[in-house]
Amino acid sequence: MKIHEYQAKQLLGRHGLPVPPGIPVVSRDTLDQAVRDVVSTSKSETVVVKAQIHAGGRGKGGGVKVVKGVEAARHAASQILGMRLVTHQTGPEGRVVKRLLIEEGVSIARELYAGILVDRGCGRVVVMASAAGGMEIEEVAARTPEAIVKEHVDSALGLAPFQARKLSYALGLTGTPARNATAFLQKLYQAFVALDASLVEVNPLVVTSDERVLALDCKMTFDDNALDRHPEVAALRDLDEEDPSETEARSHDLNFIKLDGSIGCMVNGAGLAMATMDIIKHFGASPANFLDVGGGATQAKVTAAFKILTADADVRGIFVNIFGGIMKCDVIAAGVVGAVAEVGLRVPLVVRLAGTNVEQGTKMLAESGLPITTASDMADGARKVVALVKGQVS
């Protein structure tokens, strides 16, 4: 799960990490007051107004303004709030800005990078730092991999003081900034672990002209599997930033991701679901989604999944590909028949069933009288659904 920059900074602040003073704004009513409050407590005249969306590249898209004084800040804020912000991560349709962060400007001496994630190769947490702050870390990794320094953490120890020092000195820091960065990295690791984060990126991590080290921007992603033990983190979810069909799917405990093709897929198992997308592509069409109904789906869950597919206007055909293990084919068939009875069927439907209770499932589909095309295996099914969709388009 992703959260906004201002939420990440609030979490960092609670874990003793220095961040610039700032106030989030979610409505025009509180905008003026927020700007006045930030300026009145600020040591400098400079105010930073930042659009809060779950996508990078906000500055380039015009979603971040550095201004001086109350009037300029108010003007910038009122322009950004409600704008449609397009960045390289939002797609051409962009994202409407519904939240802002009004922040005190800081005087920057150096821009650095710090990131923490799990290195799956060795199964350990890795803390990364780079002197090339402000740049995308992927870009730094591609161009100058030697500019990134890493320390793998022994979970029994945590990030040891010597490891944090190694990172700080490798960034070329000395004196007070080096000490501050060392403390920062250790606290950042502690916050990462305490919150069950899956990624924390502080970019840039800045050294100010008065030798402080603070998080000027922060991106945090959390382990969905650990949200149950962090209700305070789970509460930060912003549904405005998610596709409504994905939100609906999650409420039914379905793994669903919206894609831009035309063939809706309903599959059990993540690997088979991806493979089904691939075979649709292999036969010349594109999947409209990834949907894994899971191992122990009930008839109600299958019905919910089917409704999500049929509600999507981009879907021109549906391919149900089930290999029953724990999941029984007759449950799938009952769910599909129930859903069609409820919401109708406006596109071709191809069903391939295999495994547990395949005979009952196939019989139920045949007896339903619905216009369902059955397939003998997944290649047959993919070929048939692609042909039906292409026939319909031309």
Add this chain to the structure above:
Amino acid sequence: MAILADRKTRALVQGLTGAAGTFHAKQMREYGTPIVGGVTPGKGGTMHEGFPVFDTVAQAVAKTGANTSVIFVPPPGGADAILEAADAGIELIVCITEGIPVLDMVRAKRVLDAGLSSWEPSEGSQTLPRGSAAGEAGGLPTRCNLVGPNCPGVITPGAAKLGIMPGYIHRPGSIGIVSRSGTLTYEAAFQITELGLGQSTAVGIGGDPVKGMDFIDCLSLFEEDPQTKAVLLIGEIGGTSEEEAAAFIKANMKKPVAAFVAGLTAPPGRRMGHAGAIISGGKGLASDKIVALRDAGIAIAPTPADLGTTVARLVS
């Protein structure tokens, strides 16, 4: 012979009395797997569906001589259950549980890699080969095998089923299967069986980013196993396990290997169901993995409908 699971298997079910544990313990027993008991704290001393229940794995091992455990406990206790099994000297731990927090597995793996003081490998036990990924990370040879978490388990057709896969789609044979996916493994086993061949052992290593045995651990066991004539490897997006497997196969394996990698059409930055299936920063792409495997001389199944035929060609 086969690998990991065989006629010497004596298995416990951790989380026996839960719905999933009960259902699958019975299914495994029905398949002919010796399920010697179960563990549910607080229910020790009782019988459940004909299985003796123990409070701890240590008690269960002492009473039953179990050497294997299949874990069905809910995700918050999953990593702890793995450690409890390892501590009790269980040689093969199969963790079915899906949804264990990643940092729990980071801590558990750290302990497994370092070795537990009470571990005494029993005579003739199959252990992870020296130089395996798990062994190297901790600098010590690992004394127990963990499969999973978030996996369908291990099946040696006709001998033992340790997991949730449907038994009837398998039959004894010479193809080893190692896979990161669940239902795609069933698809593979089914296709192989339909072609009149069978499996030596099918191992679902699971879809989580931090897990026990990886491809190369299983590949090296298959290479040593006389029953296995060829191996089918099923990968997916995320991580670099497929690339490491390709290098391992090229350097160490005489037996032919076929492969399929799911997720060619998966968009970057999105988690495709499995926590481990995510493409980030241009790494973990299916296309890169396929190139690496092909360059190592491995036969690539062009579509998931060709899993069986691609590996069958290697043994005909």
